[in-house]
Amino acid sequence: MLNAITDVAGLTVGHATDLVRATGVTAIIFDQPAVCSVDVRGGAPGTRETDLLDPERTVQAVDAIALSGGSAFGLEAAAGIGAWLVAQGRGFAIGATRVPIVPGAILFDLLNGGDKSWGRYGPYRELGFSAAEAARAGPVAMGTVGAGTGANTADLKGGLGTASALSPSGHRVGALVAVNALGSVTIGSTGHFWAATDEQHGEFGGRGLPSPWPADANRIKLKGTTAANTTIALVATDAVLTKAEARHLAVMAQDGLGRAIRPIHTPLDGDTVFAAAxxxxxxxDIPRDMALIGATAASVLARAVARAVHEATALAVPGALPAWRAEFGASS
Known part of the structure; x- marks a missing residue:
């Protein structure tokens, strides 16, 4: 186990990172079409083909998932991933034609100081193609990469994180998340993570919960640029699920965001969690196994959120938010 979503057999992950523009794309490619659904919360989502993932819709599986920066411009990333899939002969068969099924979600990173003067068309279609081309099994890069490149939280640099675990039911569960929240992932003015109760093997510093409990622990911290938000994620399992079961898995996994980010699902976030099997x-035992897989998904997603911020590095732009390691990495 690599503590990454790629521990789930049947998928690969690739990033495309543009540090000059302070944005990027992450592609998750399934070896074979995977059953998938989604849960969308918050008041400002940006998504592509999520209606297709309702259990009653015709298409039962997807070829890939696109996670991207760029706000609405970033929705084009899925087209680039689709172009790569077509070159591989992948897609939903309609006669002699194949149509890749690539749902996606975006976060808002347009005001983070990167160069967004890209002319008539944004870079996201090409970034999507490059991310798909780079998709591999094995370790997954974290921090200021891919869809997490331009991400920020209320007080620290956001980023891209992943984690995995073996459910008590014997199924592997993994999460991949780009953290760009209106809220914060740390407790008060400390470097302790809200997700500390889920941490394994010191994966994001091993600090646990603060003691004594800080007086400012419950102070609500919000990003200064309140429109520049949204956390987007995929949880995946090697289980055999229906679309309805995948939908319920996405619902349970959203609890991981609630454990790791405060506040979450605000009117200015568009938090979106895909779930794939x-x-x-x-x-x-379907009900029992689903409960165990869902609980594991919430935990690995909370851990992935903290790892995203723990591994991030600050953007090289004026006024950039500090990285967690620069603020807290040298202290106990």
Missing amino acids: TGKQPLA
Whole structure:
């Protein structure tokens, strides 16, 4: 186990990072079409083909998921991933034609100081193609990469994070998240993470919860540029699930965002969690196994959020928010 979403058999991950523009794209490519659904919360989502993921819709599986910066411009990333899939002969078969199914979600990183003067068309289609081309199994780069490149939180640099675990049901569960929240992932003015109760093996500093409890722990921290938000994620499992079960998995996984980010699902966030099943391991007891897989998904997503911020590095732009390691990495 690499503590990454790629521990789930049947998928690969690739990033495309543009540090000059302070933005990027992350592509998750499924080896075979995967059952997928989604849960969208908050007041300002930016998504592509999420209606298709309702359980009653015709298409039952997807070829890839696109996570991107760029706000509405970033929705073009899925077209670039789709172009790469077409070159591989992938897609939903309609006669002699194949149409890649690539749902996606975006976060807002247009005001982070990067050069957004890209002319008539944004760079996201090409970034999407490059991310798909770079997709590999094995370790997944974290921090200021891919869709997390331009991400920020209320008080620290955001980023891209991943984590995984083995559910008590025997199924592998992984999460991948780009953290660009209106709120904060740390407790008060400390470097302790809200997700500390889920941490494994010191993966984001091993600090646990602060003691004594800080007086400002429950102070609400909000990003100064309140429109520049949204956290987007994928949780995946090797279980055999229906679309309805994948939808419920996405609902349970959203609790991980609630454990790791405060506040969450605000009118100025568009928090979106996809849930995918690669269908390698059947369920023995459907209700019980689903409860265990969902609880594990919430935990790994909370951990992935903290890891995203823990691993991030500050953008090289004026006024950039500090990285967690610069603020807290040298202290106990």
